[in-house]
Amino acid sequence: MTMRIARKGIRAMVFGLTMLVLLAPGGTVSDAADGWRLQVRSAATVAGPVVLLGEVAEPMGRMDERTWDSLSRIKLWKASDRPGRVVVVSRAKLREIFRFYMGDQAKRLILPSQMAVQTGGKAVSGPELRSRVVGFLTARATAMNGEAEIRDVQTPMHFFLASDSDRLELSMDDPLEPGRVKVQLRGITPDGRVMKRSVATAFLNIWKTVPSAAMPLNRLERLSRDKVSFTRVNLAYHPDVWDGTGGPWRMKRSLGRGQPITMQHIEALPAVERGETVDLIYKGRRIHLTIKAEALGEARIGQQVAVRNLQSKRTVMGTVVGDDQVMVR
Incomplete structure (x- = not known):
């Protein structure tokens, strides 16, 4: 214990003497650096070492x-x-370590909640990761034609690369959509091997x-032009x-005034609607006849629907072949 205290004192003294030399007149440190x-x-x-x-x-x-x-x-x-x-070191441990090596000068240090240290390679800090993620998403969001x-x-506190020649690559497994998104973080070697993986998330408003x-x-x-206006919405909540x-x-389904129209609110008009007057086409080898009929149901092209002949009042089944056109063979 006595030798440890002695070593601590010697290291602090050496650091203190170094600072005295730097801050002394004629030293290399300017007057503005005293604080x-x-x-x-x-x-x-x-x-290292x-x-x-x-x-x-x-x-x-x-x-x-x-x-x-x-x-x-x-x-x-x-x-x-x-x-x-x-190696991850807590703030309390950092304070103790710097006090050991720097003495009273350790009070001049602003300490993080923890510090992660790696021998060799490169470190990407949390703020830098956040900046990279924001830039990555911003560039891709321009194609969405919105603000x-x-x-x-949310990113890891840090991302370490094993070598100076490695690089950090950002990618997405899924197409970019408004709302919660996930960004893959990968440490890539010069020959393309993935050496490390992590994930960042963010919320994208458009x-x-x-x-x-x-x-x-x-x-x-029926939805017509006079029934449509425009409003500004966040696509994250109206996808x-x-x-x-x-x-x-x-x-x-019904929709209130000013509410955005989604694909869940509308559907394509059927080619034939109930109660409409349609062309009932009889087509055979030697006869081709078109008369008026009333649709008794609704159907899309290719579907069958019951119609009533307006002249004979007879009901027949026919196939929808076009808008307001039903054919009987």
Whole structure:
């Protein structure tokens, strides 16, 4: 215990003497650096064999290059001799370690909740991961022709690459859609091998102006241009909105005024509707006759429907061959 205390005192004294030299008149540190502070990174990589202050911290506020160059070279503890191994240190432990190596100067350090350190490779911090995810999603959201808004981004606290030559690749397994999305994070070697995987998530809002009901619309009511207005909605909560094309349409269910029209609210008009007057076509080898009839049901092209001959009042079954056209062979 006595030797440990002695070593601690010696290391702190060496650091203190170093700072005295740097801050003394004629030293390399400017007067503006007397109030220096350092932000300790939450994720860092070290080259070894000894951890340098510049590998695990960065200056806060004003500090000239000469000052930081001197501080960054200050030696701290021995680095792990196992490349690629990640060691996670809590804030309490960090405070103890820096006090051991830096003495009272440790009060100038701003400590994260924890720090992960790897020997060799590269570290991608949580804020950088978040920035990469936002940029990745923003670029892809432009194809959705709306105003993109990305929120609630959740990423790992850090992502370590085993080698300086490895790269971080972002991808998606599914097509991008509004709402909760998942982004795959992969550490890729130069020859394309996946060495590490993780996942980030985010919520994608897409604001867009879409067709809406200009008035209350009832079930089975035909949808015409005068019954449609437009409103701005978030597609994350209205994923199946009608794009205003196709048709003719009718209401599949009732809809209130100002509400967006979705594909669940509308359906294609049948070629024949109940009560409509249709052309009843008799077609045989030697006869081709068209008369008027009343549709007793509704049907689409290719389906059968009962119709009543308006002249004979006779009911027959025919096949719908077109809009308001029923054929009997």
